Amino acid sequence: MGNKITVNITEEILTFVKLFHITKFSENRIGIDNYALFNESHPFELMARVLGLEDKIIEGTEENPLGAEYEKETMDKLIELDSYIVDNLTNIEEILHQFCDVGIKPGKYTCLSYQHIWKYEGE
Secondary structure (H helix, E strand, O other): OOOEEEEEEOHHHHHHHOOEOOEEEEOOEEEOOHHHOEOOOOHHHHHHHHOOOHHHEOOOOOOOOOOOOEOHHHHHHHHHHHHHHHHOHHHHHHHHHHOOOOOOOOEEEEEEOOOOOOEEEEO
16 A cells, blocks of 8 residues: 555654744745754754653763763664654644644554545554
């Protein structure tokens, strides 16, 4: 079924959706910059803090100019979560707007690729 799009929205994703940084690009364009999802210069530090993973910082890297470094397993998790959000950002935004009157909750959302009318399929 190549016409069906599926997005799994987790509690973690919803937590980060609340923190998206909306940018005014011009007088007639606002949106979310993939390279600046959050109003934070070190996004992985923010993500780790929000997820309670601060204890996974590699000691001595807290002051790195590019942000603290984390244990491999933690970094893999943060990168995977960030990549999933960026890869599905348009779909997540569509879901948010289409479900604004009833609310969005964790679970599987699907739509047909040629319609983009989303349905909640459940957890």
